[in-house]
Amino acid sequence: MNEDEFRRLCDFIYRRTGMVFTEARRYYVERRVTERRSATNTASFAAYFARLRRDLDGEVEQFINAFTVNETYFFREEHQLRCLSGDLLARRIEARPAGRPLRIWSVPCSTGEEPYSIAIWLLENWPMVDAFEIEIVGSDIDTRVIEAARAGHFGRRALMRLSEPLIAKYFEPEGPESWRIIAELRNSIDFTTVNLVDAAGMRAHGVFDVIFCRNVLIYFDDASRRIAAENLYDNLMPGGFLCLGHSESMSRISPLFDVCRYADAIVYQRPREPRHG
Amino acid sequence: MPLIRPKAAGAPASSPDPRTAPDVAALKAALQHGTPDARRAAARALAGVPEAAGLLAAALAGEEDIRVREAIFTGLAGLGTGECADLLLALLRSPDAGLRGGALDALAAMPARLPARLPALLRDDDPDVRLLACGLARVLASDEATALMCAVLEREAEPNVCAAAVDVLAELGEPQALPVLARCAARPGAPAFLVFATGIAMRRIRAASDRAGEAGA
Known part of the structure; x- marks a missing residue:
């Protein structure tokens, strides 16, 4: 993911969820995107971003799940x-x-x-x-x-x-x-x-x-x-x-x-x- | 152990009996003349009454309490009817920045109502309204938003409205926007900020499409 793709993705995440990611967390964001691209068998970032924007097969929720440890345990946070x-x-x-x-x-x-x-x-x-x-x-x-x-x-x-x-x-x-x-x-x-x-x-x-x-x-x-x-x-x-x-x-x-x-x-x-x- | 089980807790979560219609006249009186708490409670109660959309929107004009305003905006967005969208769109012309901002946020929460209304709004006589309308295009699918923003750039003379459209394209524009952006940047007398913003938008769109091309090759 290049800088422009990263900014586009961050803009989208912010508007959709309120979550803010800066350059300091770029590696973290890239990891999650790579996971989701692999899970959805998506060939490129552009194709994945299009999938996300259209919320195909509930991708927004899947993507958010990748960012939030979607499990609960004692003394979490x-x-x-x-x-x-x-x-x-x-x-x-x-x-x-x-x-x-x-x-x-x-x-x-x-x-x-x-x-x-x-x-x-x-x-x-x-x-x-x-x-x-x-x-x-x-x-x-x-x-x-x-x-x-x-x-x-x-x-x-x-x-x-x-x-x-x-x-x-x-x-x-x-x-x-x-x-x-x-x-x-x-x-x-x-x-x-x-x-x-x-x-x-x-x-x-x-x-x-x-x-x-x-x-x-x-x-x-x-x-x-x-x-x-x-x-x-x-x-x-x-x-x-x-x-x-x-x-x-x-x-x-x-x-x-x-x-x-x-x-x-x-x-x-x-x-x-x-x-x- | 200091922990106590709540005496009244465990009350079943329940919605009001749908057979009990709210007393709209009493709520209207409370909305217009009550204390801030009473006005907010009335606004929240009227948010379940589709026929009360006009009443809610009318109350915004003289309302100074931010909590009451927020309850009204949330109510109109929650009702989500075409009438609500039209009432909110009218507020984009308000001289009150709080009302304009609140209306924009509420409209963004009802994306299904926007595609039919945005084309006309983007051709409004008031450039401020056109500028705000560009921001609303963000809630549309990227191909729809790209088409609308490109059309704006092709005809728009006001640089600030153009910049708002370019900003949307930088975020979600598709490759077909590239020649339109190039023409916008090449206009005689185009202000420096617009040329700069256009360059960023083109770079972002190209980067995304180049990657897509590589992946497809």
């Missing part, structure tokens, strides 16, 4: 969990009315690795954890993954980022390569079904201090992405935070949120006060 315990919750407890629990939402939560990770991370890493009541909700559009999340069975691959002491503390072995998360954690997290573009269904979940909504909006078309952003805004308390996947940007989707740069992550905040245009 750990830097955001550090940001949660290091910065976000401190801001939220400043603004929190007395007696109200801190509410955290993982949506979509797939088979539960993310909401359980949030729980384990806070229990292990947030010094204030015993001073507050914390509600964690995990939601997904897919009822099958919600059932799996409630059941809490996981294989070795899902636990690859966890230390042996953490596994021993929060999981019960079921076999040589399978574990079940302990009942106390399973019973602490509520799992529900929800569609991000269904305003009424989203509203039924109430408002949250922090929402993790990672690696899903990039799959939506522009209209659906805008509706999801409106819904997520309504599900945040004023001053609440939205965490997207590392390759996603809300700035491309909606002007409703403020960008907050912390040491470990860039997150999006619902402004405390309405703004004027």
Whole structure:
């Protein structure tokens, strides 16, 4: 891929997904393109780019999948969990009315690795954890993954980022390569079904201090992405935070949120006060 | 353990009962006279009512709260009707940059409505409208966009509109744009920025087509 092809591809990726790639990540982009050209048996970059632009056989989704590690495991994108315990919750407890629990939402939560990770991370890493009541909700559009999340069975691959002491503390072995998360954690997290573009269904979940909504909006078309952003805004308390996947940007989707740069992550905040245009 | 199971969570995700029609008159009153929160809630509720498109668009003119504006734009894009597209296109003539930008973003989210409307928009009397319309061509298939942008370059006298068309071609233009771009750059008195931009567009299109030729050889 030459420089001009690289720029064309980056322009397309940005407009379609909001993901930004600079020259520094050119090798990474080229690797993904090579993988997809091989998978689609496409002879040239030009032919592949044409395929991508026309979204033949759902190529845009396949291409995005190549960029986002489309699997879930415990402590994935750990830097955001550090940001949660290091910065976000401190801001939220400043603004929190007395007696109200801190509410955290993982949506979509797939088979539960993310909401359980949030729980384990806070229990292990947030010094204030015993001073507050914390509600964690995990939601997904897919009822099958919600059932799996409630059941809490996981294989070795899902636990690859966890230390042996953490596994021993929060999981019960079921076999040589399978574990079940302990009942106390399973019973602490509520799992529900929800569609991000269904305003009424989203509203039924109430408002949250922090929402993790990672690696899903990039799959939506522009209209659906805008509706999801409106819904997520309504599900945040004023001053609440939205965490997207590392390759996603809300700035491309909606002007409703403020960008907050912390040491470990860039997150999006619902402004405390309405703004004027 | 400090983790608690939410008391009210687990509420089934559900859409409003479709048999319960929204009270459009009350929502209209809220949209026009309510607090910012009430106006935004009304805008979001009316986004499910196709007949309310005109009402939503009319509310944009006097609306200063960016959240309410965004809800209206998202609502119109979500409804996605031809009427919504026409209402948004009218906003491209607004003196308010926020309204023009919001309308453009919303229109880009309804690509199915653009092919029928862009040719006329690209011939609009107002060069600002023609310039903004060029940007909308990006959501079309590359052959359609190439044909439209080439037609713009062949007839357009305003250098900034030409530059907008060249910018689109640099991104997704096909080889048939090359002679059109060459003629654009060779025009007597063509401004330096346009010649420069045209050169980049031609280089990018050539690079892509050369590679395709090599692969096919």
